[in-house]
Amino acid sequence: MSALKTRLAPVAARLERVIEPLFTSKRTDAPLIEPYIGYSTADTIVARGRVLGSIRRKSPRADQSWFTNLRQMISLFLTDEVADVTVRSGEHSAVSDEEGYFTLILPRADVSPGWADVKVEEPVEVHLPVLVSHPKAEYGVISDIDDTMMETGAYSLWRNLWTSMTGNALTRHVFPDAVKLMQVLHRDLNPIFYVSSSPWNLHQFLEDIFERNGLVRGPKFLRDLGISETKLITGTHGDHKGSAVDRILAANPDLGFVLIGDTGQHDAEVYLHAVERHPGRIVRVILRALGPGADAKDMDFARKIERMGIPVHVGADYSRVIAALEEGSVLP
Template structure:
């Protein structure tokens, strides 16, 4: 960590301590268990989520306007997380970390979309988590990026990404129907879908609303913790987060090959080339939407993918794939 980055990290840690000490708390209501979609592994099913104070986790404004979009987005980030809370599912128990996140592994569940109940040991709050358990008949998994792959954000230019996300109401988000259609086609009603993004977990409720509104196929999200701790400043980089998430998904599904879907604006070609190298024989196809400027490193990575046995497609639209055409 550079000296400037270290000084900024120390400053932000102090600000977060002050916020934790003086932030408003609602002592009269039960905490909220914000659950994320779970997924199956050979060892059981992974449940994930976050425990928050109800002060800021309030009802969202439904009237579509730019002001309400900004207000709703602010509520996603102004959170009162609850560390050290005991959370239980069946006989399995864990404790939330310093930012209120939890993860626990419960016994295996039958194939299909299942539901697991969660509760807090020292509170009355309960919640249900959806869990995706692949069918034994599934023959492929789909791992897709979100920003500029499923929906337009301008993620390759951070100011545009933040402005688009903060000011656009859920119903007005532009979703790429060709990507959603390709995912549905690849899913074929039986194959599991996963979404990997460098967006923060704070956007989880918002992304769920966008996907539900625009009928994008369901699947567990693997988002990024942008929190600050005593030892880390922004928990992981874009590339390392996506690579780690892909590794987790591939390891969780040892019997499947995968389609990797991304775009050219966030170095997905490099991330996916490295995934091919780490998991020989496990990646069946790489699909990249052309978005933003493509730098030399991405061009080289794309050419390197073409030299492998993995099917590769790159283009401004995924429509050719819906017509049964091949690489490009």
């Protein structure tokens, strides 16, 4: 962590403790668990979640004011994390960390491909959803979310903040062609994974948006933006996305992958480095060009990927890719 972040971390932590009670509800007698979507490896089931003292959510209305949306969004970020809680599923257990996160590793055994639930008995009974990859999958898909699946304006900081903080799950705009693209790629068989710099606090918010708009469901690899006395938002967008791609490929060693992103957050560069780290594993790259479009650097990275023998599509929408995939004239 940089010297500036080191100095700011304790100040931000104290400020969070003052503001948090204004937006969060009172802690319950027993800890609660917020489920996150887990995934599988060749031998294990990876179930994930977060232990919280309280969970506060309200059902949004499409016509509610931007100020109400803002207040509800802020409440999602001011979580009441509970550390050092043992989460138990049968004979297997994990302990929540400083920010309440936990990961349960269980044997895959004879769990059928598709969606499965891991039952947690302690500290409270809850089911954690897990996607178990199918052995007959043709390939996997890793996609960004912001400006790739739904409009955010991530290429502009202020537009991104305004869109993210003043909308709700009913007003956020998902690109119809993104829904179609994921359905064509998924084929009810191929696993879909989502990687985003959005914080874990938005996991359920994103789940609601995906379900409402018919986006193919899949495990999400989001980012820890937690604040503590010693930590203040570590890592970069590229670091987070790159490490998530590495983890997904390691979990599915027999699959090639399609990488989908946009030109607003330099995904072309991130994906180029992924191609370099994992020769032979990436079969296609698809990039949405929004706002000002792809700049010279993005196009240079895209051309470098192409020179490595990997098809790259850069365009304002996915219509050409969808048509080609439906005709069966391009890989995968």
